[in-house]
Amino acid sequence: MKKYDIIIAGAGASGVFMSYELTKEKNQAKILMIDKGAPLEKRVCPIKAGKTKNCIKCSPCHIMNGYGGAGTLSDGKYNITTQFGGDLHRYVGTDHAMELMEYVDSVLCAMGGSDAKLYSTANSDLKTRCLQNNLHLLEAKVRHLGTDRNVQILGKIFEYIKERIDTQFYTTIEDVAVMDDGTFHVLTDKGQFACDKLVLATGRSGSKWIAKICDELGIEQKKNRVDIGVRVELPAEVFKDITDAVYEGKIVYKTDRYNDMVRTFCMNPYGEVVSENTNGIVTVNGHSYADPNLHTENTNFALLVSNKFTEPFEDSNEYGESIARLSNMLGGGVLLQRFGDLVKGRRSSERRMEKCFTRQTLAATPGDLSLVIPKRQLDSIIEMIYALDKIAPGTANEDTLLYGVEVKFYNSKVHVDKNLQTKIPGLYALGDGSGVTHSLSQASASGVYVARILAKQYQ
Structure with missing residues (x-):
C-alpha cells in the first residue's frame, strides 16, 4: 500500500x-x-x-x-x-x-x-431598469x-x-x-x-x-436546497443590451403569486444548449465560447426556482432527481417546448417546431413541460419570463425555447x-x-x- x-x-x-x-x-x-x-x-x-x-x-x-x-x-x-x-x-x-x-x-x-x-455587473443603467421592474441585479x-x-x-x-x-x-x-x-x-x-x-x-x-x-x-x-427550472434559448439580439454590458446578468425576482425566488443562472451569449449526465440522470445546461467562429445566433440561460424543505422531508436532491427522471421517461432525455405552446396549454410537436423561428442548438424531444415540472415552479418561471420581457422585450415571444429540466443540485453542507x-x-x-x-x-x-x-x- x-x-x-x-x-x-x-x-x-x-x-x-x-x-x-x-x-x-x-x-x-x-x-x-x-x-x-x-x-x-x-x-x-x-x-x-x-x-x-x-x-x-x-x-x-x-x-x-x-x-x-x-x-x-x-x-x-x-x-x-x-x-x-x-x-x-x-x-x-x-x-x-x-x-x-x-x-x-x-x-x-x-x-x-x-x-x-x-x-462588472455594477452597471447603473441596467440596475436601475431592473429595480424599476421589480427585478434585482446582483453585483459581481x-x-x-x-x-x-x-x-x-x-x-x-x-x-x-x-x-x-x-x-x-x-x-x-x-x-x-x-x-x-x-x-x-x-x-x-x-x-x-x-x-x-x-x-x-x-x-x-x-x-x-x-x-x-x-x-x-x-x-x-x-441538508441544502435544490433549484428546479428550465434552460431558456432565444435570439441573441433580445438580450444583447444586457450581455454586452454585464455578460453574466444574475437577476433575481420574487413572484407575486407565491412569493418564490426565481433567478437567472449561467447566461451564455451566442452559446449552445447541452445535456449532461448527473448520477445517471440527463439534465440540461449551457456553454459559450470565446472564439467568435464558434458562436451561435442564440443566447441561453437558466431560470431556476429555489426549493427548501422542512421536516420530515430531508433529501432535496432526490426531489430534483425525481423530476429529472420524469423528463427522461417522457422525452428519453431533455424535453423542449416553445413558450407560446406552454402558455396556451398545448404540447410542442415536431410540426410546430418546424415553424419555429428560433433554431434550437440541442437535439431534444418536443413535448409538454407542464407534465414534468410542478405547477408552482412552472407558474413562477412563466411569471419571471414576463418580468424579464419588460427589460428585454422579446423574452416572452412565442418562439422562445424552454428546455427541461435544469436542476441545480446543492451538496449537503x-x-x-x-x-x-x-x-x-x-x-x-x-x-x-x-x-x-x-x-x-x-x-x-x-x-x-x-x-x-x-x-x-x-x-
Missing part, C-alpha cells in the same frame, strides 16, 4: 487549484490526486464529437467528471463575488474570500486568460474565459503540476477508513492508498459519495471549521462537494486556502 502525505479526492476546480498552490508553495509533502473521470485530453462528449444526437449516459460522464471537474467543459465563467456562489466568506472572512478569488483570477490570466474580458466581477480557452488554461495548469503531483484518473474511491494512529486508508477500485491528510474535493457530481463518507464517519451535514477541516483531524472538505461553495471562483479559492494551510505543515 502506497503512502502519501496528502490525498486530494477529486480533480475539480478546488482540487486543481489546491494542486497548483501546493506545487507553487514551498513544501515537502508527497501528494496524490484521484478522480473517477478522464484526463483532460480524453474528456470528449459523444454529442459534441458528432457520434450521437442524444445523451447515451457515459459512465463516467465526460461533461461532469475528469480533470477540471464540471467546470472544464462549461463556458468558463468565474464570478468574483460573495453575493452569490457560496458561503466561503462565512468561514474565512469577506475580505479574505475576495482576495483569494482575485488571486485565482490572476492565475487564470497568467495561464492564458489575460485576453478574456473582465465584466465576471471573467469569461469561454469553453475553448478554459480547456487550454486547465491544460497549462496540469503541465505545471504534473511533475510534482501524482495523479490517478479513471479511479473510484470506494471507501475511507480512519486508522487508530489518525491516518487514512483510501480504498479504490485500483488499489489502496494511505495518507496523513485527506481532502474531499469531489464537486457537485460527487454529492452522494461525500454524503456517504460523512455518514459513515459520523460527520454532521446540513458538511460541518467544517474556519480551516475547512471536519471534526476528524486531517480530514478536509472544500469546494462544491462540501456545500460551502457553489461556483468556480469560490471552489477554486477554497482549494488555494487549504493548500496554503497544509503547505505550512510540510515545510
Whole structure:
C-alpha cells in the first residue's frame, strides 16, 4: 500500500487549484490526486464529437467528471463575488474570500486568460431598469474565459503540476477508513492508498459519495436546497443590451403569486444548449465560447426556482432527481417546448417546431413541460419570463425555447471549521462537494486556502 502525505479526492476546480498552490508553495509533502473521470485530453462528449444526437449516459460522464471537474467543459465563467456562489466568506472572512478569488483570477490570466474580458455587473443603467421592474441585479466581477480557452488554461495548469503531483484518473474511491494512529486508508477500485491528510474535493457530481463518507464517519451535514427550472434559448439580439454590458446578468425576482425566488443562472451569449449526465440522470445546461467562429445566433440561460424543505422531508436532491427522471421517461432525455405552446396549454410537436423561428442548438424531444415540472415552479418561471420581457422585450415571444429540466443540485453542507477541516483531524472538505461553495471562483479559492494551510505543515 502506497503512502502519501496528502490525498486530494477529486480533480475539480478546488482540487486543481489546491494542486497548483501546493506545487507553487514551498513544501515537502508527497501528494496524490484521484478522480473517477478522464484526463483532460480524453474528456470528449459523444454529442459534441458528432457520434450521437442524444445523451447515451457515459459512465463516467465526460461533461461532469475528469480533470477540471464540471467546470472544464462549461463556458468558463468565474464570478468574483460573495453575493452569490457560496458561503466561503462565512468561514474565512469577506475580505479574505475576495482576495483569494482575485488571486485565482490572476492565475487564470497568467495561464492564458489575460485576453478574456473582465465584466462588472455594477452597471447603473441596467440596475436601475431592473429595480424599476421589480427585478434585482446582483453585483459581481465576471471573467469569461469561454469553453475553448478554459480547456487550454486547465491544460497549462496540469503541465505545471504534473511533475510534482501524482495523479490517478479513471479511479473510484470506494471507501475511507480512519486508522487508530489518525491516518487514512483510501480504498479504490485500483488499489489502496494511505495518507496523513485527506481532502474531499469531489464537486457537485460527487454529492452522494461525500454524503456517504460523512455518514459513515459520523460527520454532521446540513441538508441544502435544490433549484428546479428550465434552460431558456432565444435570439441573441433580445438580450444583447444586457450581455454586452454585464455578460453574466444574475437577476433575481420574487413572484407575486407565491412569493418564490426565481433567478437567472449561467447566461451564455451566442452559446449552445447541452445535456449532461448527473448520477445517471440527463439534465440540461449551457456553454459559450470565446472564439467568435464558434458562436451561435442564440443566447441561453437558466431560470431556476429555489426549493427548501422542512421536516420530515430531508433529501432535496432526490426531489430534483425525481423530476429529472420524469423528463427522461417522457422525452428519453431533455424535453423542449416553445413558450407560446406552454402558455396556451398545448404540447410542442415536431410540426410546430418546424415553424419555429428560433433554431434550437440541442437535439431534444418536443413535448409538454407542464407534465414534468410542478405547477408552482412552472407558474413562477412563466411569471419571471414576463418580468424579464419588460427589460428585454422579446423574452416572452412565442418562439422562445424552454428546455427541461435544469436542476441545480446543492451538496449537503458538511460541518467544517474556519480551516475547512471536519471534526476528524486531517480530514478536509472544500469546494462544491462540501456545500460551502457553489461556483468556480469560490471552489477554486477554497482549494488555494487549504493548500496554503497544509503547505505550512510540510515545510
